[in-house]
Amino acid sequence: MTDLSHWAAAGFRAGRPQLPLRFPKPRWRTSRALGWILPLLLLATWWGASEAHLVAEQILPRPENVARALGELAGNGDLKRNLLISLSRVAYGFAGGAMAGLLLGAGMGFSPSFARFVRPTFLAVSQIPILAWLPFFMLLLGIGEALKIVLVAKAVFTPVTLGTAAGIEGVPLRYLEVARVLQLSRWQTLRRVIWPAALPQIFTGFRYGLTHAWMALVMVELLASYEGVGYLMIYSRQLFQLDVMVAMMLVIALVGLFLDRLLALTERHLLRRYGAAS
Amino acid sequence: MNWVRRRMGGGFTLPLLLLAAWAAAVHLGWLDIRLWSSPEQVLAAARQRLQDGSLGLALIASLKRDLAGFAIGALTGLLLGLFLARVRLADLLLSPTLNGTRQVALFAWVPFLSLWLGNGEAGRIGFIALAAFFPVLLHAHQGAAQIDRRYLELARILGLKPHRLLVKLVWPAAKPQIVIGLRLGLIYAWLGTIGAEYLFSTTGGVGAMMMDARDLFRMDQVILDMLVIGGVGLILNWGLNGGARFLGSEGPG
Secondary structure, eight states: OOOOHHHHHTTSSSSSOOOOOOOOOOSSHHHHHHTTHHHHHHHHHHHHHHHTTOSOTTTSOOHHHHHHHHHHHHHSSHHHHHHHHHHHHHHHHHHHHHHHHHHHHHHHHHOHHHHHHHHHHHHHHHTSOHHHHHHHHHHHHTTSHHHHHHHHHHHHHHHHHHHHHHHHHTSOHHHHHHHHHTTOOHHHIIIIIIHHHHHHHHHHHHHHHHHHHHHHHHHHHHHSOSSSHHHHHHHHHHTTOHHHHHHHHHHHHHHHHHHHHHHHHHHHHHHHHTTOOO | OHHHHHHHHSTTHHHHHHHHHHHHHHHTTOSOTTTOOOHHHHHHHHHHHHHSSHHHHHHHHHHHHHHHHHHHHHHHHHHHHHHHHHOHHHHHHHHHHHHHHHTSOGGGGHHHHHHHHOSSHHHHHHHHHHHHHHHHHHHHHHHHHTOOHHHHHHHHHTTOOHHHHIIIIIHHHHHHHHHHHHHHHHHHHHHHHHHHHHHSOOSSOHHHHHHHHHHTTOHHHHHHHHHHHHHHHHHHHHHHHHHHHHTTOOOOO
């Protein structure tokens, strides 16, 4: 009985991976254009309300000030510097966590006895949410760079392990039989059969991992950091530079979107390259 | 030999090995004892916190917060999700904006919410509600949007009233997805509770207790709190599964 709440709900147990849900895109241009009405209306209301001094600037900064703050941050290099710091933390952590997750997941996927040995412990440990690890890692590692990278790696590790294991376990037996009949070598079987078949599940793991990693990184930068986009945001909040704060919120949203898109594109590219039907 | 292998391969072996290694490493001095605590110390911390009641109080504070936020967020998400799935114009108008809003990493809302709702309990509960809102919204939307068109046509032919349609068709059809959404929402709400207790100025709660323990370099208490947080997540999930079964849907699990 391995009930793994959120990861199970995330669809790792079903045969087909279920990507993080999003609203379906409408098919027609005009329908899509309708989606712009509300944001524009909100922007107009925001602008109008601040123009008429209906909301205090201590509650909601003026849109033009946010735009100017964004321009200033981009101009004086603060944005670039902090963004690069945050992104490099994500990159290192993601690389480490994904590598470890692929290894452990592959071990569990290929060897049922290894899976029986490790899985219960793994599932029990992954019940502890990433945030609850934070004080523990802070004690062990201090609040330096290692803390951020380990936390990101931990956030990526769990879903990637689960995705990889589920992907490999889910390779249809028929495929493996065909591979045997064709007398493919082990390496060929791995590359030509198992890898493409397991790829969608593995990427589901990557995408969950990256989403959680970005969330965890922003969190730790809010709490214990002197650099990075999360720090810039909380620092501006403390100084009551709300225009900077809102600008950073936009940046954080855009980076999250960008990271998710990047992985989706990589997945599509890989699937095409290995000729798997998705 | 066979039974040894069978035993060794079981799921209990690894935790026991790890526990033994942890205890040994602490007692043999391989781990810095100024930093690390032994398993017995964690047990002792648990006993002490149970006896003086601090663990119970913190748990109650956190759970109250968690459930209040979850109730608000999940209910809003559920209603809005069903509404958007059934009313096409509203869907086209609202969904892109909601989708864009969802891209903001959850914790990036904290400074904003603390500004609008204050740094106290309202801010915390608002944040927890936000954490629970999006998964419930998306899954309710998905569940209700996927209803087979033939059923809807049949309902129209039969002249079903809107509320009957909701009870007889939309709710049962969307229920499996809604259960998934509620489950995810509950998990995110718990995550949000811990995060809110770290980030907002806090009175009480497991997350705050944990940060205090960290400030005091009390590894035993930190490990205890980690276990408690994981355990509570598990229990909440079981509770929701029980609730789903009670509602007559066995859910996705």
